Amino acid sequence: MNPNKICFITCVNDEVMYQESLLYIENLKLPESFAIENVAIREAECITQAYNSAMCSSDAKYKVYLHQDVFIINKNFVLDIIDIFERNSNIGMIGVAGSAQIPTNGIWWESKQNYGKVYDSHSGKMELVSFLEVSGEYQNVQVIDGLILITQYDIPWREDIFTGWHFYDLSQSIEFLRSGYEVAVPKQAEPWCIHDSGVANVSNGFNCYRKQFLEEYSKDLLPLVSILIPAYNQPAYLEKALVSALAQDYYNCEIVICDDSTLKDVEILVKRYQSKYKHIKYYNNGGPLGGKGAVNIQKCFDICQGEYIGYLLHDDLYMPNKVSTMMNYLLANRNIKLVTSYRKLIDANDHVLPDFHVTRPLFDKNTKIKGRDIGRYMLTNIANVIGEMSTTLYRKADIVSNLLNFQGYQTRCLGDVALWLSLLEKGDLLYVREPLSCFRIHQEQNTNNHELQILGAIDWYKLIILAYQQQVYLDQENINQALKEWINRHKHLISNKQVPLYKKKELYSELESCYNEAINWLNKAEPLDKEELKRGTCSG
Known part of the structure; x- marks a missing residue:
């Protein structure tokens, strides 16, 4: 390779436009003894094939792949890129605009973490398109836009996959990353280029190549998401759930099924799907592990x-877009610790049911809310407005103890609420107004089980007391409000009519103890000392 040579490579179908682009190239300043080569590819079948052909035909160390409608207005362009490459052998390719974190749909310009600037006419008029400012010499990114791609190493273009005019640039970015090189956007005091593209055409195979790009490169670009399915018999429902997981438009997923079933039906079903989908992982527990499914x-x-x-x-x-939609928020903002959404209620036959009070939309649009505020709201209203386990997405690293645990207390019914409270201590909630999951109501559920109702009441009480003791969500005013609401919600459970229905009298005694403590708390002129409260709290 000739280190004193730079080759400008362009696919051409508009001679007038190309000649104008060459005029700008001819006016660029060059290092001493440096040579310029221009390669035009005409009547190309696809851009990757054309670029491969041109790449192989030139012995220039440095190559610039640019559109015929790109005009380089930085006269020091060659000097600048050679300087970057000579001082950073780890950089394989640079461009004037790109994304440090591509969105889950593969459309880089929709990211909130884009860098660079260019004069561009994609909107129908020429204007400055400016993203985040590069603070140092350059910014490492995942992908760069193909209006201009500058390389110091030759990596083959993927003409085996991209046989058209879309996603070749993003593909080449990842090919450089796969080869161990960095991809970067340099600092530009002023834009280096004008891109007189006109309104972009995304009708000629854009979505087809977008899907191919995501299928090939999602594991390089996007974190692995685990969809966890704790199974227990009911294979007909499980199959519907599994099909909905397989239909996700987020391509880097594993599906983990842990099977508590007492029958072989679930195992037979899952193994049939495993033969086709390699990202399904199945574990047979040999029967229920205990804890009413919590284990x-x-x-x-x-x-x-x-x-x-x-x-x-x-x-x-x-x-289908549940994971991808939620991941976009989690990738864009580290302070968002939990993403949830509106969920539909469905019956055994998948028919949509009217909302319960607690499942009505929490907001009328996508909303970020402080974790402590929504946690306080749940505790003072005795309402899990965030949703069930199927409704959310979050980072595994944010769970530092047992999953269904809050402040050391292992819940026996409200594991989801305990988990939400633990996560929301650390950051914010993002609520998506669009329904992204369905919660099924059917006769085989044990929602109306008296034992679970009592355990739920006890859990709510313990969570309220712990939140106050630890000064996490509740202060003196809030705890009084929370306890009043808790009494109103659960006083029917200790009525004389209900007691004969309870098979486990010790649970009733535990609930009664919690109820009496709450009454005593509210009746006191002065609140109990926290240590006294801790000694008097019902045991779980």
Whole structure:
């Protein structure tokens, strides 16, 4: 390769435009003894094939792949790029605009983490398109836009996949990353280029190549998401849940199924799907592990490999864009610790049901809310407005203790609420107004089980007291409000009519103890000392 030579490579179908582009190239300043080569490819079948052909035909160390409608207005362009490459042998390719984190749909310009600047007419008029400012000499990115791509090494273009005019640039960016090089956007005091493209044409195979790009490169670009399905019999519901997980338009997923079933039906079903989908992982527990499914839920968490996780209870459903939509928020903002959404209620036959009070839309648009505010709202209203386990997505690293645990208390019914409270201590909630999951209501559920109702009441009480003791969500005023609401919600459970229905009298005694403590708290002129409260709190 000739280190004193730079080759400008262009696919040409408009001679007038190309000749204008050459005029700008001819006016560029060059290092001493440097040579310029211009290669025009006409009647190209596709851009990757054309670029491969031109790349192989030139012995120039430095190559610039640019559109015929790009005009380089930085006269020091060659001097600047040679300087960057000579001092940074790790950089394989640079461009004037790109994304440090591509969105889950593969459309780089929709990212919130774009860098660079260019004069561009894609909107129909020429204007400055400016993204985040590069603070140092350059900014490492995942992908750069193909209006101009500058390389110091030759990496083959993927003409085996991209046989048209879209996503060749993003593909080449990842090929450089795969080869161990960095891809970067340099600092530009003023834009280096004008791109007189006119309105972009995304009708000629754009979505087809977008899908191919995501299928090929999602594992390079996007973190692994684990969809966790704790199964227990009911294979008909499980199959629907599994199909909804397989239909996700986020391409870097693993599906982990831990099976508490007492029958072989679930195993037979899952193994049939495993023969076709290699990202399904199945674990047979040999029967229920205990804790009313809680142990199985924890097992799913412990063995999954994903950086981000979302549960899918075996009788619920995901919408196809559930994971991708939520991941975009988590990738864009590290302070968002939990993403949830509106969810639809469905019956055993998938018919949509009217909302319960607690499942009505929390907001009328996508909304970010402080974690402590929404946690306080839940505790003072005794309402899980965030949703069930199937409704959310979050980072695995943000869970530092047992999953269904809050402040050391292991819940026996409200594991989801305990988990939400633990996460929201650390940051914010993002609520998506669009329904991204379905929560199934059917006769085989144990929602109306008296034991679970009592355990739920006890859990709410313990969570309220712990939140106050730790000064996490509740202060003196808030705890009084929370306890009043808790009494109103649960006083029916200790009525004389209900007691004969309870099979486990010790649970009733525990609930009664909590109820009396709450009454005593509210009746006191002065609040109990926290240590006294701790000694008097009902044990779980």
